[in-house]
Amino acid sequence: MKKLINSVDGVVTDALAGMAAAHPDRLRVDVDQHIVYRATPKEDGKVAIVSGGGSGHEPLHGGFVGFGMLDAACAGEIFTSPVPDQVSAATAAVDRGAGVLHIVKNYTGDVMNFDMAAEMVAAESGTEIATVVTADDVAVEDSLYTAGRRGVGVTVIVEKIAGAAAEAGRSLADVAAVAKRTSEAGRSMGMALTSCTVPANGKPSFDLPEDEMEIGIGIHGEPGRHRDKIAPASEIAKQLVDPILAELPEGDRGVIALLNGMGASPLLELYLMYGEVAKLLDAAGVKVERSLVGNYITSLDMAGCSLTLVRADEDMLGLWDAPVNTPGLRWGA
Known part of the structure; x- marks a missing residue:
């Protein structure tokens, strides 16, 4: 194993310290609790959004903290869910009086720990909390980590669209509704050329x-x-597109397409793959309204890619286009 680390035990802590050093204008990092916050909290009266999960998927989730996306992200150890105390601390810290939305990938530990944290915060402070669980992977119905579909690439799109809705001042019910609608409109499929190596x-x-x-x-x-x-x-590309289209919600609307790298495949290959995907979607009569290519939800040093398609209505497209300023995603701001 060859990795740029100091020690196996300190990988996540050291990486978070590096994020804090790299983005002091955008992020405030609680290195002890492994929580990434916006450097400047949003105004009172706006919905806050918290997400998180195991580390090793960067820039998800900490890299999407900032204007137009998340208010806080909880980093678990590599491929390990954050604990309820992390999530409850983050939720209480970012509440601006309008409630908090939890965006949770469908993995058993994540769902359980976010649920426990929501109950803890609601009991202590009465904060209203809504939860949206992403479950978009068409590859398998159940897995070692999940009951039902795994939550993967659609999580990035949900965080962006929900973040824009919250930034616009929509209510918690409205922000949760558009997040849920986006999640249910998305399907994903991934492939690997190599495995990944967990430092431990x-x-x-x-x-x-x-x-x-x-x-x-x-x-x-x-x-x-x-x-x-x-x-x-x-x-x-065909092995990714075909199963997604077979399960993508029907409709005459176009899609938001995310061609995501798993961590070790260069952009040269990812753009090449997107070109092949675009040909297949065009042949199938599926219009791509927006596209994004790059590393957004990774698996350490795995070579490969995933494809996410979201059947997007006009509201979702408008929220996707809204300004965002985070380390991992930025436009219009």
Whole structure:
């Protein structure tokens, strides 16, 4: 294992300290509790948004804290859920008097710990809390980590759209409703060329021969639907697009498309893959209204990519276009 770390035990703490040093104008980082906050809280009377999950998926979630997205993100250890005390501390700290939305990926530990934290905060302060769980991965219905679909790439799009709605001053019910609508309108599928290596393990999470690829992987290195021999990008794109379109909600609206890198694939390859995806969507009569290509929800050093499509209405597109200023996503601000 070759990694740019000081020690296995200190990876997350050191990384958060680095985030604080890199973005003092945008972020305030509680290194002890592993919570990333906006440097300047939003105004009183606006809904706050908290998300989080295991580390190793950067820039998700800490990289999406800032104007137009999250108010706080809780960082668990690598591929491990944040604990209820983290989530409750973050929730209480960011409440501006209009309630707090929790955005939670559908992994058993995340869902349980966010639920416990919501109950703790509501009992202590009476803060109104709403929760939206993302569950967009079409690869598997149940997995080692979940009951139902895994929450993956749509989480980024939900955080952006909900964040814009909160920034615009919408009520908690309205922010939660558009977040839920966005989540339910999205489907994702991923693939891997290599496994990832968790520092504490010191070796790849699974064995993948040089001439094979894994289709339908999860963001924690979970195995997918099946393994195939390495194929041209055009064929790989089809293996991602077809199952997504088979389960994408029907409608004549276009989509927001996210072609996401898993951490180790260069942009040269990601743009090439997006080009193949775009051809397939055009042939299927699916109009791409907005697109995003890059590393947004990763799996440490895994080579590969995922595709997320969200059937987007005009409200969702307007919120997607709204200004955002975070370390991981920025436009119009």
